[in-house]
Amino acid sequence: MGLSILPALSICMSQVKKISNEIWMLYKRFVMTFAFTVLFLPLLAFAECYDGMHTKQTENLQNILTSMPIEDRQDLECLFRYLMADGDFAYALFGDKPIAFSDFYVDLELGFFFNQSTLNSFATIYKGWLVWQKYKSSFPSNSFILMDYVSVDYKLIGFVLYHKQKVQALYDKHQPLMSIVFQDVDRIATVICSPTLEHLKLEYDKHLYHQALGLLLGYDATNAKRFRDKFELIDALMIGPFALEGLNVKTTETILLNLQDKKSIDSQYSNFRELKIPDIIRQLNNLSDNLKVINLSLRDETLSPIKIPKYMAFEGDQEVIARQKAYDKIRDRLIKIYFSENFLEIILSRLQS
Template sequence: MNLFLLLLICFTPLTSQEIDNKPSINHRLQLIPPEERKALEGFFRRLFYHADFSYTLFGLKPMGSIDYSLSHLRFPVFYKNPEQHLYLMALDEKDWNVWERCQHLFPMEKYSFVKVEKDHSFGFFLVNKEKSYAVIEKNLQLFQNLTGKKICPRTLLHMLCQGQLAYSFSSAPYSTLYHKALGLLYGYGEENVQVFIKRNQLLQTLSNLPLDVKNLPSEIARYLGRTETSKRPAKSPPKIEVASLVSELKKLLDENHFVKGTKKDNPFLPIKRSCFFGSEEYAQTQSLMESRDEITSLIVKIYESEIFLETILGMLTAP
């Protein structure tokens, strides 16, 4: 969509808009009790604060998610403030229940917005149906291998929109296929996805060996400190094998890192940039960063707008 047209749509007073001859977004919001409207405002602001959600809403990503995990709390690298993490988990859980009660007022055609739960984790997934379908269709064999079924792209999209693909295949023996499918749906690019998978494979191999982490390069030791381990073998592997694995992983970590996904550095930007493992040198990464930077000012305007909730719901329910 033309950026100027998108700006015009987003900031046209929504009290006068009609969506498919239905009542305006503002009119529908008036049907919700004031304190629940306030809860929805906070809920969607927290979601929009995460770049994954806002980029998906603007069509820059096929899918975005905001994930919470109790199991990650023991790793300080993930959450430096576990109390804040627990508070946000509880708050978003509570406000999702508010959304469930009133979501019938805001039917979506272009998007699917679902909550997915598994074990000690849950997340909110926003799926751009058109963009996600294109990824699934292009990589149909990958998704069929992941599910173990010869099913068509439409059925796979339906499964994704129902939350049936998220988390379900995240553990072995599906983890490599899952990470590739997820990375492509998150719009990280084929090359970045491949190096992420390679990094995980090398880390997992090393983590299952009886190694003294203190003797490893510091950057590798940090990664191993947050990698799940299986039963360690009783017999130590040959030193040359370990040295080869460490050398390969160190080279990969030297050439790739967590990319901020932007060429700009604005510490006052009121949104949380989503990072992904890869390299700025890849053409796909360059293109991704440029497209995100083009939309940043519009994201900030919407985030700071007095009609934020009306605008977001208008975009989500657009035909």
């Protein structure tokens, strides 16, 4: 009985398959059209919209540059060439660095330390900074924030460039430290763009600020602690008129003990933590013996217009090696951009990306 059903069942399945194929052939074009409409057209529309936005942005940039007086354009180009020559700025704009600081300082009262070229460079940066104030609102960015600041006496002009998403990721990763120091991610720019910390009322230990700043600069937790130690050392050295070089342990201890009752000149502005003398001596010796300023490049910088960023770390540190390789990957590209005829357009376009 069961065997007699099999041929009939086979014929039935064959008929079902045949009917299914006929239905598929009949409605295949409709199904494919529907799938294309639902799945692919939105993607194509988004791509066209993105291309349109990019094209419009490029046209707007071209229009601004075309309408800009030649002198303004030249001043802006000079400013950004100085910033690009500072390796940190270039690495933050085109590489993996989350944030970069570029400070330009001159003290005319100590003018004998500077030659005419130095003063001319500062004047060029100042002119570029003035021009940038006129046009910076015309170049909004979704990815970057470029902040600038100047001291009251105009002896210091500084720029802070940071990548929003990378800084946000670091802010979220290093909690609660970041919240303690900055309170909110949107306050980072305000805090770090203060020309001097002496007049900035901090509601936390100043050295927590330096630790958070080290993390934002791209250091890992270990090297951020070393970055903080460096500033603790600077605070220690500010207690008395002595320098790190040439001091052995015995001399260092003698000087610090003699200055034990003196306060750091910064302490009057905030509740900065006072280091104990043994801590200062230990850090002084440790940093002097082990912490080095290392180039973030394994290549020779001879004849290169772009300064290689420096990094305070122990030699052979794995993070340093990784960063050296990452920086060298984009170094050729940075130099090509620096010498490009469309240099200013490339920089402003990247800032707007």
